[in-house]
Amino acid sequence: MQVILDRLRRNPAALARLLFASMMVNLLGIASSLYMIHILNRYVVYGVSSTLVTLTVGVLLAIAGEYAFRAMRLHLAAEISSDEDVRMSIGLYGLILTAPLDTLKRRPAEEIEAMVRNVDQEAQAFGAANIAAISDLPFVLFFLFIIFLLSQPLALVTLVVMLVLIFSGWRGQKRMAKPVQQWRGVATRTAALLATALRAAESVRHFRGKGLLIRRWTEVMEDSARIRHVIMGLSSAMTSMAQTIQAMGGVGIIAVGAVLVVEGRLDVGSLIGANILAGRALAPFGRMAFLAEAFKKAEFAMTAAQNFAKTVEAEPETGDSSERCHGHFSLRQVNVQWPGRPIPLFVSLSLNIPTGSICVVTGPNGSGKSTLLHVLAGLQQPTQGQVLLDGIEMRQRAPEWRRRHLGFLPQEPTFLAGTLRENFHAAAEGLTEEAIRHLLVTAGAARFVAEHPLGMDLQLSYDGREIPPGIRRRLALARALAQNGPVMLLDEPTVGLDREGTDAVYTLLITLAKTGKTLIIATHDSNIMKGASQIIDLAQQGAGS
Structure with missing residues (x-):
């Protein structure tokens, strides 16, 4: 998550365009809620056909506009994502090519290979779709404000659900840190054993290395399965918890709203519209819970690459370049x-x-x-x-x-x-x-x-x-x-x-x-x-x- 925010901050012009597209997506997203409110409060009550036609045409235009801005936003997010991925990949590979040999040899080659491979694979977590989803987060408050205008009690219910989702996601990320770090260690061991099988094929066969390597491979695969099971369990639990909290939030909004309708403080159309808006406000948090595993793996991969870059200095490109060399x-x-x-x-x-x-x-x-x-x-x-x-x-x-x-x-x-x-x-x-x-x-x-x-x-x-x-x-x-x-x-x-x-x-x-x-x-x-x-x-x- 922090890595994506850093990427966005490094591209202020692209970030401005992305936020503009997200603003239009979210503004136009209100149309469906307003459509529902007006249909129930006006057409159903008065039955004026021209009202139905006008509202329907308007909401269809809004939906088409929302689709266009979503496509635009995805394109802008792809530019940010791909540029950063290419820049990091080239920088990391260039550092490996120019690092002093004695510095480079302090780390096993398999560890460096696994690090580069992990960065390349986990860059998918910072893809265009996920960047676009994160760009919706600032507009959560906008939906909350619209709900507040419709009904303050419903806005309070939505805010409470939102805070519970944030706390649940934060706690899940903390719990996932240790198994993801263990997973990185298993990936390095896997790369080392695979390199041995491929690069030392003659020794493996002639000196009866099969038994030893199979035992070690079995141990690594068992560790991998165990850690993967833990990570998948945590990821599934976070996703299920987010869905449960959202469902309970929906129940809470309907229950509180129903009381307000009976008391005459809210109409049915506004209740349904507020429920739709609450769903839009809470959706990004559910998306974050679903992506928690990918984000944490990517975060560790990027952190490992950044630590490598900090501890390894590229050789200087400048220096004495006297034309003649005598060889003394x-x-x-x-x-x-x-x-x-x-x-x-x-x-x-x-x-x-x-x-x-x-x-x-x-x-x-x-x-x-x-x-x-x-x-x-x-x-x-x-x-x-x-x-x-x-x-x-x-x-x-x-x-x-x-x-x-x-x-x-x-x-x-x-x-x-x-x-x-x-x-x-x-x-x-x-x-x-x-x-x-x-x-x-x-x-x-x-x-x-x-x-x-x-x-x-x-x-x-x-x-x-x-x-x-x-x-x-x-x-x-x-x-x-x-x-x-x-x-x-x-x-x-x-x-x-x-x-x-x-x-x-x-x-x-x-x-x-x-x-x-x-x-x-x-x-x-x-x-x-x-x-x-x-x-x-x-x-x-x-x-x-």
Whole structure:
């Protein structure tokens, strides 16, 4: 509910148009009550046919006008709803794309996926129809005023019923908060188990993971059914309570009105008209009770997204953009520690990597070779210390400048969901087909692409599982070369490659070294280590195991 009100406040011009349309809908809505009053008080008493015709034509015109303004209001509400949904979705996705990796990795990927999916799904609660229904709320007092003009006692009865409905709805919302929050936790667990079944299919099958996952899935589904039962019970109870209160209110209005009619203080036509107006005044509260579950789920989803946005900062788009990059790295007392890990990877790590050097980073598994390359690439910030590139702190460098000058091959290559051509164009704009083919030849991936039926139009998923691991690494190496920057950061460039692939990498490294590029390579490959001008053994540099 609060989210919808915030949306309306952020669009004052659209809100004004929406309220105008709602005002016309509610003004014209009085026509049916007035029609009933005049028919019973005039036509039935005097039987003048012209009166019947005039009143009937008038009320039909009012009903047609009300329909037109309802359609207009729905269109205006749709504009507000869709614009806000698109803006929030783009903003949230953009934040995920630009958030620092170390910040993003503090949350499980499944939790973030569930959060985005929940926001997208629960945005339906803030749809046009519901916004239009909420726009009727300010005019409840208008109907109450009209009833007051007809009969003060009936207005008092309507007001009491209205207050009872408001209290009932508020209490129901409070009771629904806890189970809806539990439902969000179940949704995250469901997403995690489903991701495991799909992304670790080989391990699930070969290492007998079926039994464990089925047990956990059963537990989650039982929790889901239990929580869903509680939520549905509360939602049904709120709806039933609202309907009961409205029905009792109708009885109260008729009962009190009947006494007033007998006493001569009210006529029958006014009683029936007041009853119709009371129904119009109470209808929005019944609608709110019906939507309580959807509103509460949407509120939690939006709150989770807003909290995520507050705790995650997007990387700055500005910074030092000096045209030249020489490739001279200096690390001064660098500490790196992953969130939740008691032992740091690096403690007071100081390095000097001169321009044009061939630096090999080695060390046991878990010593931080890949993390060091992430730090040098600016993808991860050190906990303490400084990382300087050509004498300038890496944090001061503009992200776009880093990407343009630093080629990077990750240990586990991933791709953008799209064609192979789109992946190269995203890495380096303006690449021609000939330039891409040259990169593929250099990385030893040209034959695979040439023999594939789709060629450069080959569709890649984010993890590239549709292509062999060795080919995947060659394609990632070709993409790393696309920037043609003075620095190459290569993480295990020969792992998973056959003899032909490793020979292509050796040849490439020799060529890059001759051109004066700074090569920083994480590897245990003895052939690469032989040609190194500098070897950094992280096992002897204060790195944690």
